[in-house]
Amino acid sequence: MKLNRRDLLKAASAVGALNVVWPLSAGLSPAQAREAAEALGAQYDPAPFTLGVASGDPLTTSVVLWTRIAPDPLAPEQPLPEVVEVEWVVATDRALRRVVARGKAPASATLGHSVHVPVGGLRAGTHYYYAFQALGKTSRVGRTRTAPSGRISRVRFAAANCQAFHDGYYGAHRAIAREDVDFVVHLGDYIYEHGPVGGDHVRDHDSPEILTLTDYRRRHALYKGDASLREAHAAHPWFLTWDDHEVVNDYSGTGGGAPMMQRRAAAYQAWYEHMPHRDGGESSLPDPVIHRNRRWGDLLELSVLDLRSYRSAQNLPAGTILGADQKAWLKQNVDRAPDAWHVWANSIMLSQLRGRPGGGYMFTDQWDGFLAERKEVLDHVHKSGLEDLVVITGDWHSAFVDDIRTDFDDTASPVVGTEFTAHSVTSGAYSAEWNAANGPLMGRANPHLKYFEGNRYGYDVYEVTPERFTTHMRVIEDRRDPYSPVSTLTTFHVDRGTVGSYEDPATKTSPAQYRRD
Secondary structure: OOOOHHHHHHHHHHHOOHHHOOOOOOOOOHHHHHHHHHHOOOOOOOOOOOOOEEEEOOOOOOEEEEEEOOOOOOOOOOOOOOEEEEEEEEEOOOOOOOEEEEEEEEEEHHHOOEEEEEEOOOOOOOEEEEEEEEOOEEOOOEEEEOOOOOOOOOEEEEEEOOOOHHHOOOHHHHHHHHOOOOEEEEOOOOOOOOOOOOEOOEOOOOOOOOOOHHHHHHHHHHHHOOHHHHHHHHHOEEEEOOOOOOOOOOOOOOOOOHHHHHHHHHHHHHHHHOOOOOOOHHHHOOOOOOOEEEEEOOOEEEEEOOOOOOOOOOOOOOOOOOOHHHHHHHHHHHHOOOOOEEEEEEOOOOOOOEOOOOOOEOOOOOHHHOHHHHHHHHHHHHHHOOOOEEEEEOOOOOEEEEEEEOOOOOOOOOEEEEEEEOOOOOOOOOOHHHHHHHHHHHHHHOOOEEEEEOOOOEEEEEEEOOOEEEEEEEEEOOOOOOOOOEEEEEEEEEEOOOOOOEEOHHHOOOOOOEEOO
């Protein structure tokens, strides 16, 4: 019988086995933490590049390269000088012989000895390979690519979200690394601020709440210990946003007193130190700018949203999930939108979700807690005449397909787009019994809901042409297996110039807890 990380941790708790305790438990030495992490499937790259390499935020002539020097990844302090010089190289071949750019960058203790290199002067729509050198050692080779310019006929990309380390192995990321995609979008909950628990609000006594910069650095280093995650980073460039668990469950970036602001600053800095994110570096902290608008040739416009940093409290008449500046920016993007597919990378569900007919909202931490602003934004989309809007979403640990209406309580209101909510990579979903009982209730309570499936884990792959936007829901067979087989559960299409989605006839008999006939 296969065991996931949670099963191993529960078994270890029962017998007191040191080699399968939570690696970040209080009182463990760095060596013991490393031993415990490896017992749970962690396999780090050779030092000092233990956490691998990554690239992100590709433009037509530029991409950001990332690594972090961490010879002892789970140690509170790295055994390193204040500044380590890191060399980098970019080439058109994996052997790194046809070099197109090279340079040096300082990795300082201030930013956890991380390196973010915005390489410019590259050719549009081109694959490149890259690596780093430091302390007499060479990193693994990563592959990236720049965004194309002008007319293109196809783009394929993947989206992942919600990857609790303690809930299973990253077979989904292993599969993403092998997908033929141009880039990856991560929709949030890259780490979790708690350890192996039964739910978001209960913490095991051996996995204390993380609060400090050191705490968050070690948590990111633990997650990067999964070889499949590092492989996915090394295989493709990523666009990134975050949700709540990168800091703490259901937080508001503008709420809380001084302790919360300090915690948020620590979490944001650790996130930046571990991600291939294009920003101003140290000068941008403690508030990295996440939202951005990117083009992939003439075919796709990607708007990455930040739904945590600027939000107010929920359920206020004038509450905001976007913040004034980001809302103005998003509306401006809508007004200036090119003739292309428009994709919003959205960390929490945009569509309304009532739990049962006549019932209230399920989670007002979502856009459902900001009703006036959601209507304002969607009305703006409709009035602007924007067409071909697709919203890709994470957070729910289950798959949904929704029509996006300007007024979800009025079935006569216009449909302005489609939302695809993806399965989680590993984070625990509701039970199969809950899904079976509540799927039909949610379907009856939400006329815009077309599909719900909550018993599986995986990621989405999107295939986009000038005529059609296709979503393939990829699912792993077993999150207890790091090498789990992957299959396509179902496929949905949106035709260009036609609002609303439809399921591919070849997959309409696939398992689901709800689908609208």
